[in-house]
Amino acid sequence: MGGGGSFACPECGNELKLKGTTAGRQLRCGWCETWVEVPFLPRAVVRRARFSRGRRPKWVTWAWGGVAVVTLLLVVAGTRGILRARSRQRVEGRLTALVAEAEAEENAARFDAAVKAIQDAIAEAARLDSLRPARLEELQRLRDKFVRRAAVAQLESAAKAAPAAAIATYKALLARTWRDGSLEGLEGTLRERLERTRRQWAEADLAAARQAVGAGQPNEAIDLCDRLVKTAEELAPAVQSQLQNDAHAIVVALIDQRGVIFDPPQGQFTLGTPQSYQTTLQPVLSPLLRQHGYVTDRPSSSWNSLWKTRAPYHVAVEVVERQNGSYLNTGSQLSSLSLRLMLNREGSSIWQVGPLLAQTQPSIPSLSAFTASRFATDARRRREFERVLYDDAQATLMVKVQSSLRNLPDVRVSKP
Structure with missing residues (x-):
């Protein structure tokens, strides 16, 4: 190999310089006088950056990726x-x-x-x-x-509506004035109209109640007075007191003359109770009593407590319930009922009916074929079946009661 370079003497380690001597030739060491063969010394290769044909640099790929992202x-x-x-x-x-x-x-x-x-x-x-x-x-x-x-x-x-509708409108608008600033300034007008409408309504009811009394419609008069009291509750104290006192006078006079209450039923009971008879009879009797001019007590009335102390008329009921005899071939007992109905005035009877008698029918219309077959051959006494027998007897009794009320007398009002 020609050119410069150096290598160490294998005998003494002295550095031997090469000047144009090719590999394989012999060279004498200047230190130990030994002839040594010049070895092959490879040339230093300077690497140059080369691009493979058809292959891009990485920065180009990243650049295009960035362009794509930006575009997206x-x-x-x-x-x-x-x-x-x-x-x-x-x-x-x-x-x-x-x-x-x-x-x-x-x-x-x-x-x-x-x-x-x-x-x-x-x-x-x-x-x-x-x-x-x-x-x-x-x-x-x-x-x-x-x-x-x-x-x-x-x-x-x-302003053109009925009082109830007008009052509802005024109250709704008044509530809105407290929430909505756009209605500012209307509160005074609403309160004035509400007060005026309530008073006019109460006064109109009072006048109508007086007319109803004169027309022989006492229950309508009491209904109007009850409504008047509720309407007047929102009025000024002086006005409220005057209207309610006038209504009170009307109602008290009507109760004193025409008031009627239902005394608790008395008697002997098997499956029925005094309360059950009152619950059954009162809805039947009340409309008829009203038709004949009596005023019946009503739980919703402001004067309901006055009936107990001032009403001159009392409806009294006497009941006798018995169970005797078996129903067909069963062990359950038949029901026999007796009822006497009386209308008393200040302790004296002015009208009565009864005793009205009723008992279980041999063939019960309300009894289904399935239930009848279930109990027909049951020799044991069944309480639930006896209730069916009792209800049948009571239904028959109520039909007789309604029929007997046709001759109920009109109320007798003492003239002042």
Whole structure:
């Protein structure tokens, strides 16, 4: 190999310089005088960066990837912008339509509908104008105007309505004034109208009650007085006291003259009770007594307690229940019932019927074929079956009671 270089002497280690001597030639060491063969010394190779044909550098790949990402982000951002713009256009369209609808409803004097439309418009505008409060404020002003016009229209309508409907309207509007600032200033008007309507209603009921007394309709008079009392509870104390005292005088006079109460039934009972007879008889007797001019007690009346102490008429019931004899071939007992009905005035009987007798029928219409076959051959005494037999006897008894009430006397009112 030609060229420069150096290598160590294998005998003494002295460095031997090469100057043009090729490999394989012999060279004498200057230190130990030994002839040594020049070895093969490879040349130093300087590597150069080379590009393989058809292969790109990594930075090119990364660069194109970055371009793709940026492009994708731009596309996404553009698409979102387009969608937002279209969505905004749709909301703007709905908002415009709702405002137009509200104005049309206002022009047609349908103010409640106008309020609803403008409230929907405010909800739509809130989605768009979070940074633009001016339009929201304008819509809110429209809403307040419509609400007030609706309230004024309701006031005008209530002035022509029946008292009950008018009072309900005024109370509803009054409650709204406490929640809605757009109705500020109406509270005084509402309270004045509410007071006036209540008083007029109570006075009208008082006059109607007096007319009902004169027309021989005492129960209608008491119903009117009961309503008057509830209406007057919201009036000023002086007015309330006067109206309620007048109503009290009417009701007390009617109870003193026509009042009737139901005494607890007396007698002997097997499957029935005093309460069961009162529950069964009172709904039957009360309408008939009212038709004949009596005034019956009523739990809902403000004067219910007066009946017990002042009513001159009493309905008394005497009952005798027995069980005797077996039903067909069964061990269950038949029911026999006896009832006497009396109308007393201040302890003296003025009318009575009975004793009315009833017993279990041989063939019970209410008894199904299945139940009849179930008990037909049962020699044991069955309480549930005896209840069926008892109910049949009582149903027969009630038919006789209703028939006997046809000759119930009219109330006798003492003339002052």
